[in-house]
Amino acid sequence: MKRPTIADIARRAGVSKGAVSYALNGQPGVSEATRQRIVAIAQEIGFNPNSAARALSGASARAVGLTLARPARILSIEPFFMGLISGFEAELAARSYALTLQVVATPEQEIEVYRRWWGERRIDGVIVTDLRENDVRIPVLQQLQLPAVVIGGPGDTGKIAQVWSDDAGAITETVRYLVALGHRRIARVGGLPDLLHTQTRTRAFEEVCTALGLNEAVTMPSDYTGEEGGRATRRLLIGADRPTAVIYDNDVMAVAGLAVAQEMGLAVPGDLSIVAWDDSPLCSLVHPPLTALSRDIAEYGAHAARELLAAIDGKQVSNVEAGTAHLTPRGSTAPPR
Amino acid sequence: MKRPTIADIARRAGVSKGAVSYALNGQPGVSEATRQRIVAIAQEIGFNPNSAARALSGASARAVGLTLARPARILSIEPFFMGLISGFEAELAARSYALTLQVVATPEQEIEVYRRWWGERRIDGVIVTDLRENDVRIPVLQQLQLPAVVIGGPGDTGKIAQVWSDDAGAITETVRYLVALGHRRIARVGGLPDLLHTQTRTRAFEEVCTALGLNEAVTMPSDYTGEEGGRATRRLLIGADRPTAVIYDNDVMAVAGLAVAQEMGLAVPGDLSIVAWDDSPLCSLVHPPLTALSRDIAEYGAHAARELLAAIDGKQVSNVEAGTAHLTPRGSTAPPR
């Protein structure tokens, strides 16, 4: 099926290509009557501007990129990314930007994808997740002058905009809550240790534990998978001084931890309190429902998308804090026996 | 940063633009020596062909589209789509096709997205999920002559290729297994009732129950969410003749069902056996781990991607059956007390 072009519209309206372009883009240079006639014809024949032609003549590609840097087996169950994607979409669709996705295995591969996308002019900007210390992606983005927004900080990203949430505050609130319930031995199962926000959380966890006079602040490193989360939980629970409360860096590990506790005959929350970071429907699904650090991930993503679009428009964007998690108590936390 | 074009390469190599194009695309018309020289220069300056220019001059957009037609709150937790995306990606990336994503609310909106994508020449083909009876999207795809592969059949899609799995066989196997364990009252919590594969499952469920002489084959319609799955379970379990086994159309509802059973003081699998359709890590995470109908969703997605790429290349593709689920028994099924 031949797709209509502005030349077709021009012919039917009896004007030149240029006039059609001005009319459809709301540019001055055509009379209101002509504009309406042209718009009507475009509507009638179902015209959509060829994005390639548009991108080629200097305009933007009207697309942004997102890489997913987790193994497939984690991606499929980790609710975070899908939440993020939903949030992006809401913003992007409203301004008719497309979202281009690519699953990558390593940061190096991710850099290659950025280079290619940018070289191909396929995208106008990218959303970068999982900021690390001395992240290798940052200098590349700066060198390419590729508009970007980084999620997962705060960290050192130079001029590149960031959207981050106050993880330190959230974990402090959580520990205080558990201590108020009477817990003295609180452990944590952390996310990937080289991610910057994991480090932020670990540091804040240690600080608040020290401040409250708890003698230890054990963080078991993990990788966000259920299996690892379960293993870490088992290691924590077989010790002599087993903790009475565990904070998990994501919901998947928390659910796995709950299963391990039940399997070991420990009552939740009687023998063990559990707190999950990131509240997904998963947390309310299990029994008992999990106390969680909720934040609106979709809104977080929408916020990042807005910042990115602003950066693409050349506006100077700054670091913004958005969507800090707050504690949602449910059935998995109680005073220790 | 100025991005290099073939004109830059041509200048440095002392040849014409045309020669560069032939050299980089493996076309005849340049000597092997020149070709290597040109390729080396392209490598050195980090050349990537402008996808817009390429798409504009008749070639394909080298991108395919996927719409996600579920509310954000389901998408975030439903492992199916992410698994599918991972599978697509593996195939698409290998042939350097990009994946463009859009979240939509209704089939009508989905059609609009298809029209726009195709009109804009943004994509070369689409992957269509959630086939319905008399699906309104099919005639539009045919009219647009937009290459497509449909997942979620089998159903009537005319010339459009399909990739489907033998759901009827899987559910038959499951019911036979439960009956062999001694169950006589088996219920099911189904997915969205207007999806074709839900109907296939429902029909097959009824048939096998009749064939095995079970007096009823109750299917509670649901919508794949944990809340609805939990509610449906509760309705099933408060009846006088409550079932001793329940089959769920996805893992999220199965986990919710497990929580409801535990909350009502029923032992799983002692008082109630549970089978989940689609085995995600979620099923192994909970306690007891859920018996599930496993299939390799990523491979299913990869298969669909291969078929779509074949369709885009103009090859005649037929309906293929792929990735039929098989029963993976775990701790949630046992003979009834």
Place this chain on the structure above:
DNA sequence: AGAATTTACTGAACCGGATAAGTTGTGGAG
């Protein structure tokens, strides 16, 4: 009324590749 400005257009160049058609230079056949 005539000049200056504005309005409403047209025509053409341009973006960066792909590709058909034309132009050399070389070697082999006759």
Place this chain on the structure above:
DNA sequence: CTCCACAACTTATCCGGTTCAGTAAATTCT
């Protein structure tokens, strides 16, 4: 030694938009 075929290019055109430089007519200004 000439003619022809073919390899190895170059040149020019096209894809479908955007945008700039013109241009004729209408309007405003003095």
